[in-house]
């Protein structure tokens with residue numbers, strides 16, 4: 485695994501990194517960039533964050549975090565110590581020795597990779613490139629991006645990647661809201677343009693992470709990251725498909741998963757749900773399938789997984805319709821409350837959340853839809869428009885025809901929901917201990 489077989493002599497930049505004198509610039513202060521910038525500043529590096537959103541930059545400088553995993557206190561420590569500031573001015577990168585790109589990599593409407601943010605960030609780096617600078621791309625992307633897209637842009641500086649300055653890809657593996665694994669404890673994969681680029685990037689990340697895993701190229705590192713997310717996406721699709729079959733066969737899919745998970749080797753449990761959401765799992769596989777087409781290769785598992793996972797919100801609506809009909813009601817005209825609209829537990833992120841898809845489908849089919857989410861005060865949708873989280877009063881629960889548990893946040897009084905709501909569709913198996921006829925599990 486260790487591609488850097490010979491340890492090259494430490495460069496000037498490596499020495500600066502080891503003494504924490506190297507100046508770090510982080511481009512894009514979102515979930516990934518803000519967490520990385522604060523961690524880097526906490527351990528003593530001077531850090532500047534470049535963020536195009538003026539409000540976010542102002543919040544950072546005012547020590548107000550907008551990311552759950554970064555506390556105001558942590559921001560306060562590094563901002564007050566003068567080790568971290570945010571700006572919208574790319575000119576601030578001029579002094580940076582290490583530049584890390586953490587900008588979004590979304591999809592276009594037709595689900596093609598949209599590298600516009602990566603390209604803009606790389607272009608903005610050009611005036612800052614000097615001999616000995618290290619540039620690292622952390623945004624998740626298709627294999628080949630660093631070499632084919634970022635490198636030529638950076639080389640318009642007149643300097644050569646790998647020879648004059650170091651260039652690497654290092655995927656981010658954080659899991660927002662996960663208290664068990666931190667930036668420090670998650671092994672960091674690093675693939676440089678040359679062994680020397682890998683070495684200097686490795687030295688940098690060794691300051692932040694306990695384990696650094698060097699690989700032979702940026703393209704390998706890019707493929708590792710998309711493979712990890714495709715693996716998750718495909719396995720979730722597999723268990724979602726099993727759920728559809730179990731429904732037909734009147735089998736309890738949750739009992740089957742829990743029992744299979746007693747096998748001590750060769751099995752890893754994945755759980756069904758209303759679909760997949762967030763900025764990674766539903767997006768990254770399309771980056772790989774788009775690249776694969778360049779090689780006349782059709783990544784069939786990826787397409788199949790998308791077909792199954794995309795069908796899940798429709799399945800949730802169909803189970804809801806069936807459960808209402810069994811109680812003599814129709815979906816049309818029913819009042820349905822969604823419990824949780826974030827794409828996963830205990831975070832405020834609604835990007836590509838399947839709950840929003842369920843909400844849109846229910847609205848289209850004539851239900852009167854509301855939601856409660858302790859982490860998401862308001863959502864803006866094309867249809868039915870902007871709606872606000874309902875307080876979970878006894879009256880609200882008694883007045884609805886059905887509650888759909890779409891996200892199993894911790895801060896919900898589930899006892900009360902089960903006691904008050906007339907019908908609950910549980911898409912997360914959160915209510916497994918309640919064997920009541922008005923609780924319907926996926």
Ligand SMILES: NC(=O)c1ccc[n+]([C@@H]2O[C@H](COP(=O)([O-])OP(=O)(O)OC[C@H]3O[C@@H](n4cnc5c(N)ncnc54)[C@H](O)[C@@H]3O)[C@@H](O)[C@H]2O)c1
Pocket residue numbers: 511512513514515516517534535536537540586587588589601604605622623624625656657658659660763764
């Ligand atoms: N969120 C995650 O859990 C996660 C985990 C692993 C990898 N990733 C990957 O990391 C990358 C960043 O994801 P994120 O969740 O932090 O996104 P995000 O949307 O939370 O943050 C990105 C930030 O970059 C800013 N930005 C956009 N273009 C910019 C530019 N040209 N210059 C400066 N700032 C710019 C945006 O305003 C935003 O604040 C993506 O490629 C994503 O796939 C995300």
